[in-house]
Amino acid sequence: MVRFPGRPVDVVAHSIGGFAVGLAPSARQVRRIVTVGAQYAHWRDYAPAARLPMLLRWHVAMPALARLLGYLPARRLGWMEDTPAGVARDWSRMAARFEHTLRDGAALPARFAAIGAPILAIGLEDDPFGTIPAIERLLAYYRASARTHLRLAPKDAGVAAIGHFAFFHERFRETLWPLARHWLETGALPAGAPGRIVPGGAARPG
Structure with missing residues (x-):
């Protein structure tokens, strides 16, 4: 059901959500996109100081626990929300090019390339996932979009x-x-x- 006919559709997406936008066939109808820390968990993009702990957590412990228990009990571990086993396995084996990871993924880059909405990609300097290489790796798939990659440090918001x-x-x-609201309203x-x-x-991407 169309609840607001004739109104523009804008998207705000966090982390893997910035990747999920490109998977949606209807995403070509989106007017503007803001992403925050958006990437798809390729281990080579993790912040160097955090790479080994994150490798052990995301690519060893996560798939092992999901296989053993049938789901990832992430809440009890203090990581995030509990996660289905299939999702945990997919995250743990993300390759440098996502179409090499996902089943029937060969056609997916064209779906991303069909999206023309301008993107404001916000990255936080202390985010071990959303590093510059990680965000740029994902942005490269949105080839038809004007892409602005904004880096914010904690000091920019007066916090540690x-x-x-x-x-x-x-x-x-x-x-x-x-920042996000102004971009969605004006495109700048x-x-x-x-x-x-x-x-x-x-x-x-490579």
Whole structure:
């Protein structure tokens, strides 16, 4: 059912959500996209200082627990929400090119390339998942989109840490949320926006 006919469709996506947008056949109807820490968990993109612990967690412990228990009890471990076994296995084996990982993935890059919505990709400097290589790897699939990769440091919001998850916390209502809102309303960053733009656009994934 169409609840708001004639209204534009905008998307805000976090982490793997920025990847999921490109999988949706209807995504070509989207007007503008904001992503936060969006990537698809290829281990070579993890922050160097966190790479070994994350390799052990995401690519050893996660699939092993999912196979043993039939699901990933992530909440009890303090990692995230409990996760179906199939999802945990897919995350744990993401290759440098996602179409080499997913079943029947060969046609997926064309689906991403059909999306023309401009993208504001927000990356946090203290996010071990959403590093510059990780975000650029995903952005490269949105070939028809104008892509702006904005890097924010915790100091830009007057805090000591933000990380992968905290952008959407209520305490950032007045400092970080307006960046996303202004982009969705106008297609541009507000004057004097904090952070830095990654130059050069998205490179070819490889």
